[in-house]
Amino acid sequence: MLLRHTKKASESIERKGLTINPAKTCQPVGAMYAALGVHGCLPHSHGSQGCCSYHRTALTRHYKEPVMAATSSFTEGSSVFGGQANLLQGLSNIYSIYEPDIVAIHSTCLSETIGDDLGQIVGKARVEGQIPEGKHAVYAATPSYVGSHVTGFSNMVKGIIDYFAYKTEEVKKQLNILPGWVEPSDMREIKRMLKMMKVKYVMLPDTSDVLDEPMTGKFKMFPEGGTTIPQMASMGDSIKTIALGEWCSKDSAIHLENKCKVPFHIADMPIGIKATDRFVQVVAKAFRISVPDSLTKERGRLVDAIVDMQQYLFGKRVALFGDPDQCISLTEFLVDMGMKPVYIVSGTPGKAFEKRMASILDKKVPEAKYMNGERADLFLLHQWIKDEGVDLIIGNTYGKYIARDENIPFLRFGFPILDRIGHSYFPTVGYMGGLRLLEKMLSLIMDHEDATVAEEKFELVM
Amino acid sequence: MALLEERKKQIATVVGANQLELDCGKKSLAGSVSQRACVFCGSRVVLYPVTDALHLIHGPVGCAAYTWDIRGSLSSGPEINRLSFTTDLREKDVVFGGEPKLYSALCELIDAYKPEAAFVYSTCIVGVIGDDVDAICRRVSAEKGIDVLPVMSEGFNGTKKDGYKVACEALAKLVGTTDVAVPEFSINILGDFNLAGELWMLKDYYEKMGVNLVATITGDARIHQIRNAHKAKLNVVQCSGSMIHLAKHMKEVYGIPFIKVSYFGIEDMSDALYEVASFFKAPELMQKAQDLVREELKDLLPALAPYKKILQGKKAAIYVGGAFKAISLVKALRLIGISTVVVGSQTGNKEDYDLLKQLCDDGTIMVDDSNPVELSEFVKEKSADLFIGGVKERPIAHKLGLGFCDHNHERKEALAGYLGMLNFAKEVHATVMSPVWKFTKKGRK
Numbered sequence: 001m002l003l004r005h006t007k008k009a010s011e012s013i014e015r016k017g018l019t020i021n022p023a024k025t026c027q028p029v030g031a032m033y034a035a036l037g038v039h040g041c042l043p044h045s046h047g048s049q050g051c052c053s054y055h056r057t058a059l060t061r062h063y064k065e066p067v068m069a070a071t072s073s074f075t076e077g078s079s080v081f082g083g084q085a086n087l088l089q090g091l092s093n094i095y096s097i098y099e100p101d102i103v104a105i106h107s108t109c110l111s112e113t114i115g116d117d118l119g120q121i122v123g124k125a126r127v128e129g130q131i132p133e134g135k136h137a138v139y140a141a142t143p144s145y146v147g148s149h150v151t152g153f154s155n156m157v158k159g160i161i162d163y164f165a166y167k168t169e170e171v172k173k174q175l176n177i178l179p180g181w182v183e184p185s186d187m188r189e190i191k192r193m194l195k196m197m198k199v200k201y202v203m204l205p206d207t208s209d210v211l212d213e214p215m216t217g218k219f220k221m222f223p224e225g226g227t228t229i230p231q232m233a234s235m236g237d238s239i240k241t242i243a244l245g246e247w248c249s250k251d252s253a254i255h256l257e258n259k260c261k262v263p264f265h266i267a268d269m270p271i272g273i274k275a276t277d278r279f280v281q282v283v284a285k286a287f288r289i290s291v292p293d294s295l296t297k298e299r300g301r302l303v304d305a306i307v308d309m310q311q312y313l314f315g316k317r318v319a320l321f322g323d324p325d326q327c328i329s330l331t332e333f334l335v336d337m338g339m340k341p342v343y344i345v346s347g348t349p350g351k352a353f354e355k356r357m358a359s360i361l362d363k364k365v366p367e368a369k370y371m372n373g374e375r376a377d378l379f380l381l382h383q384w385i386k387d388e389g390v391d392l393i394i395g396n397t398y399g400k401y402i403a404r405d406e407n408i409p410f411l412r413f414g415f416p417i418l419d420r421i422g423h424s425y426f427p428t429v430g431y432m433g434g435l436r437l438l439e440k441m442l443s444l445i446m447d448h449e450d451a452t453v454a455e456e457k458f459e460l461v462m
Numbered sequence: 463m464a465l466l467e468e469r470k471k472q473i474a475t476v477v478g479a480n481q482l483e484l485d486c487g488k489k490s491l492a493g494s495v496s497q498r499a500c501v502f503c504g505s506r507v508v509l510y511p512v513t514d515a516l517h518l519i520h521g522p523v524g525c526a527a528y529t530w531d532i533r534g535s536l537s538s539g540p541e542i543n544r545l546s547f548t549t550d551l552r553e554k555d556v557v558f559g560g561e562p563k564l565y566s567a568l569c570e571l572i573d574a575y576k577p578e579a580a581f582v583y584s585t586c587i588v589g590v591i592g593d594d595v596d597a598i599c600r601r602v603s604a605e606k607g608i609d610v611l612p613v614m615s616e617g618f619n620g621t622k623k624d625g626y627k628v629a630c631e632a633l634a635k636l637v638g639t640t641d642v643a644v645p646e647f648s649i650n651i652l653g654d655f656n657l658a659g660e661l662w663m664l665k666d667y668y669e670k671m672g673v674n675l676v677a678t679i680t681g682d683a684r685i686h687q688i689r690n691a692h693k694a695k696l697n698v699v700q701c702s703g704s705m706i707h708l709a710k711h712m713k714e715v716y717g718i719p720f721i722k723v724s725y726f727g728i729e730d731m732s733d734a735l736y737e738v739a740s741f742f743k744a745p746e747l748m749q750k751a752q753d754l755v756r757e758e759l760k761d762l763l764p765a766l767a768p769y770k771k772i773l774q775g776k777k778a779a780i781y782v783g784g785a786f787k788a789i790s791l792v793k794a795l796r797l798i799g800i801s802t803v804v805v806g807s808q809t810g811n812k813e814d815y816d817l818l819k820q821l822c823d824d825g826t827i828m829v830d831d832s833n834p835v836e837l838s839e840f841v842k843e844k845s846a847d848l849f850i851g852g853v854k855e856r857p858i859a860h861k862l863g864l865g866f867c868d869h870n871h872e873r874k875e876a877l878a879g880y881l882g883m884l885n886f887a888k889e890v891h892a893t894v895m896s897p898v899w900k901f902t903k904k905g906r907k
Binding site for chain 2: 013072090113216217
């Protein structure tokens with residue numbers, strides 16, 4: 001019954017005001033995730049208590065880790081008189097009970113609509129002493145009715161850079177890496193690649209060793225990982241910023257250039273062969289080094305595996321949903337393996353999406369349909385699939401309804417993943433990440449074949 | 463541990479007769495890492511299991527995204543409640559008003575799905591931008607000929623508990639809108655949400671006794687049953703925090719009395735059956751209830767014995783939504799040899815905390831609206847072996863090296879009733895005795 005409610009696109013229901021089964025969520029959760037990648041930082045939600053609770057729950061379910069964040073606990077009074085009093089009292093309480101070095105405040109639809117000005121309130125808190133000497137408070141406006149969770153992530157990273165990065169006389173031979181909204185495992189993998197290339201870097205944010213903490217028998221309010229204050233400060237002196245993902249990282253890179261004159265390069269998230277090649281090239285060029293053999297070999301192993309298994313990949317139709325930066329690189333990767341990403345939706349708005357998808361798909365997969373923004377939701381994706389099926393679905397956990405209803409293999413990828421583990425530990429970026437994606441896709445497609453193929457066609461060797 | 467002056471009154475230690483009054487029912491302090499949620503959350507969880515109604519969330523996308531298929535409330539039929547419908551308000555709607563979008567979304571939905579009724583949830587900014595949700599609901603209701611019920615659940619308008627009340631108000635509008643005759647021994651079950659199919663077990667018990675269920679609110683609920691709920695003779699209310707408003711309303715308007723029960727643990731489960739039997743003053747009901755309990759216990763008690771033997775002397779910490787549930791848990795744990803050393807809730811009331819105080823051993827720490835730092839300190843101080851809580855407590859417990867049992871939305875096995883007691887013992891046993899603990903520092907010591 002659950003998804004029998006979806007009708008074919010050809011017998012579509014008229015939709016003007018209605019979103020069904022969204023392929024996005026709202027800004028604050030992204031701001032919270034970004035802030036967790038800063039060492040000693042407590043995210044703070046300036047709004048009703050529920051927002052904070054929902055975001056913590058979503059992140060907790062995705063990572064199976066404690067996620068700490070405070071809230072201004074708005075009341076009816078705050079919605080009339082403004083939330084200034086709540087935030088001032090909140091800051092004072094936070095520094096005295098939880099003792100963070102940094103509080104990263106994000107707004108909500110409520111505080112934005114009633115007109116709370118975070119900059120002004122934080123300024124007042126600094127003057128009046130609610131923010132103690134030597135402690136920090138950064139902030140970002142993250143109205144839930146603009147953009148999506150990706151926008152919130154981007155805004156918070158920008159807010160953090162705005163506060164901490166500054167330029168001194170000394171130029172530091174290091175790169176700023178803005179990884180965008182990827183998993184702790186991905187951040188760890190990007191760092192591993194940079195180490196292989198012997199490149200110095202500052203990564204912001206960095207949720208490795210925060211949301212993939214080992215079991216120690218202790219609960220740490222502020223885990224070991226996260227970008228440190230000296231690291232963030234030094235970003236103003238770096239030779240270059242490499243911003244991964246236009247949606248996640250572009251604004252922050254531009255802001256850093258404006259503020260500290262650090263030039264930037266916007267690259268796609270390094271998912272798949274070509275996007276990883278481009279990332280490696282831009283790092284090598286910025287640091288004037290050649291690509292180490294060890295990394296070239298990793299690339300070779302990925303290409304080798306694709307060659308070996310191409311007969312199972314070629315022509316396979318894929319439906320994909322998620323965040324624009326991930327979808328763009330992943331679509332390119334799928335096309336490079338001979339697969340056909342035929343349906344792509346992202347709830348996150350932004351005109352560049354269509355342009356990028358067109359450039360990747362129009363010649364090679366002319367039948368592809370793609371859409372982002374309002375009403376680019378999982379209901380639409382399901383309608384498309386009902387019209388003409390696919391061999392694989394890729395997306396966050398919410399794709400499981402469609403996968404079950406249509407009996408299609410399903411690769412969990414993106415945020416949130418509420419029903420499987422692995423994303424915290426195994427990357428999907430870089431050549432090794434590509435290998436993992438390939439292995440997962442193949443296993444799903446081949447398991448499905450094993451389970452459904454006629455007995456006489458059931459093969460031992462594949 | 464650093465404790466704010468204001469928080470001290472919300473924590474108490476049970477010490478003999480002269481106990482500190484626990485200061486509950488307070489708003490959370492700004493700046494706290496509270497485990498609590500908002501009004502909308504309260505309304506949404508309570509109404510969510512109404513399976514044949516539309517649930518449209520009027521607001522920015524987040525409120526809908528986070529409450530899409532949130533709890534394992536099982537349905538025996540329709541599942542349209544498991545889809546996520548939202549107006550996805552954008553900046554232009556916030557500036558010019560969201561009413562047109564709400565109107566068109568509602569009409570589109572009703573035309574497409576022809577539901578029995580629709581709930582429209584109002585979120586934080588809807589209250590602030592001044593959309594007249596009530597008027598739109600009335601208009602669509604008149605045009606489409608179905609009940610379209612506004613749920614005024616702006617998040618800032620109180621706590622999750624206030625959300626329960628708002629949900630009850632919406633349900634109250636449905637109650638009494640039909641008049642179908644029902645058998646003599648008829649009750650409603652209020653406040654069970656059919657997590658992991660628990661309601662079906664209860665239904666089975668009551669039916670074996672000869673008691674008919676008119677409406678189950680809201681586990682596996684149907685609109686037509688709710689409409690006829692006023693025909694029952696008695697409301698049996700569990701999870702008293704969420705449904706007590708509806709029970710009180712029905713007592714006032716229809717003169718239907720209610721009793722508060724719990725289905726967790728042998729004692730409370732059996733009492734829930736006996737109390738219904740004694741209410742109807744029908745000896746045959748009582749006889750059947752006693753037979754049922756005897757029959758169930760015949761298998762259950764021997765099945766529990768091995769678990770009790772192994773778990774004897776272990777210590778538990780409980781932090782759940784309502785304190786009423788905590789009371790049952792303390793008793794159920796005792797049944798398998800486990801003592802409770804820390805107990806608390808997000809939204810308990812004075813009555814419940816008083817009961818808890820009577821029940822708990824001296825030295826037990828009691829806490830209202832706690833946070834992770836406090837909880838982890840208490841757990842360490844009392845060297846608990848097991849934590850019982852919800853989604854946000856699980857990873858904290860695990861990090862501390864404690865076994866964990868989800869007694870909230872994420873329970874996967876039925877924990878109510880007699881079978882539930884056995885499931886509970888099994889689950890507690892599996893987590894407390896897991897060999898993984900020997901790899902942790904605590905285990906190595």
